[in-house]
Amino acid sequence: MLPWEVELTGRLDRHTVVSGLLRDNPLGDPHERPLWVYVPPGYDESDERYPAVYVIQGYTGHLSMWANRMPFRQPFLETADAVFAAGTPGCIVVYVDAWTTYGGSQFVDSPGTGRYHSYLCDEIVPWVDARYRTIADRESRAITGKSSGGFGAMITPMLRPDLFGALATHAGDALYELCYLPEFGQAARALRDYDHDIQAWWADFRARPSFTRPHDATLLGMLGVAACFSATPDGTPELPFDEVTGAPREDVWQRWLEWDPVRMVAGHADAVRGLRAVWIDAGTSDEYYLDLGAQAFRAELAKAGVPDDRVHFELFDAGHGGIDYRYPLSLAWLAERLAR
Structure with a gap:
């Protein structure tokens, strides 16, 4: 595998979003935030509308890290593009920044960091829908992430079922004990x-x-x-x-x-029953026992009445790190299941 950047078959647009909700946040972090939006092959040649998948990051993750290239591995920007180049139904992929001085926001609203949940839901989603040919409906919108990003992917559809109808969580924070x-x-x-x-x-x-x-x-x-x-x-x-x-x-x-996704499911049972697709995975030797958290979250979804045919659950041989090769797998799975 060559160690240099490859040309995408789709297109990646790099934007700066001026956030009113993050202005004057408690940590004095920038309220002007980078936002990357990927459009799939064929987007510019048609008037078709597309589902959208929102990608959020783990703790200490920031947007430019998506372009980091590890030896013998392509960054997710390229492996995501390869998913659609191979013929998977196209999606708009939105890479969201939620960095703070402390290294992350957990994608929640807090007096200690700022209104990052509202920023994602009430500013970024409408911003993207207004500028790209999305299918602006929960049935055509998913969110995905790893670790703290996986936590954000689990809780956001529970809190905002009006916006997100599908999720993928890779080793997401759960089972806090x-x-x-x-x-x-x-x-x-x-x-x-x-x-x-x-x-x-x-x-x-x-x-x-x-x-x-x-x-x-x-x-x-x-x-x-x-x-x-x-x-x-x-x-x-x-x-x-x-x-x-x-x-x-x-x-x-x-x-x-109270923020443990495992505990949150029972109180948001109607929201989770409405999910059309849920991907859950984790490594069997995860250092934070998030494989057990994944199992507990899956069990709570079943208890709440989420049908088995809407859920992909998988444990695989790995720890917490180095599992970026899993991301395009869930992206392809979600792309097949979002409404078009």
Whole structure:
């Protein structure tokens, strides 16, 4: 496989969107955001309208990373294009940026980060529909992502069934007792070096090359997700554990649990029953036990009455990283099932 960029059979447009909802956000992050929109082969030669698939990223993901090229692997921009070049029914693919100073937004509205869920649903979707020949209907609109992006892909159709009728989640954050709780002790141990103060760690992290200390990734995840799930009204992130002992703070931890997709299904049963296509997968040795989270999410969908023929569930031999080769598989599957 050659290590250089290849010419797409479709077209990728790079835009900048000026967001009113992200203006004056709590972290002072830019309210002008990049947005990439891919149109499939044949788009410019016809008046056809197309389904749309929205692609969101994992924690610390930002839009330009979609163009990163790893040895012996093509980036998703190219493997997605190859899906449609091979004859899969065309879709418009929308790559959304939701980066924050903390490395991510979890695609939720929060006083700690900003209104990223509303940005996605109430600004980006209408922006794309107004400028591209989409089929502007939930039955023709899907959302997909990996890790935190997979979490966003699970919760967004539950919260906005009027907009999204299909999803794909690759190792999405779920079953929080397993994916988050084990890191409480690791984080508390790491905070011993900072007098048990995560803001002291944050100041140190920002003053040196990032990820040069062993627990940087764990502490960044705890601080960043706290800013999304458990910020106080003034925007201060509240950790879900005691900084000295690592013991859960039950009231704060409960706020995190309320965002667990596994727990959310029962309260959004009507929304999930209305989904026309759901792809769920994860690696069997996922370091955050998201294979078990995937199984739990699948079980809750079944309990809520989602028919088996609408769900693709698969566990495969892998950990949490290096699973980008899965993305074009779910894209092709969704493209076949969205309404046209």
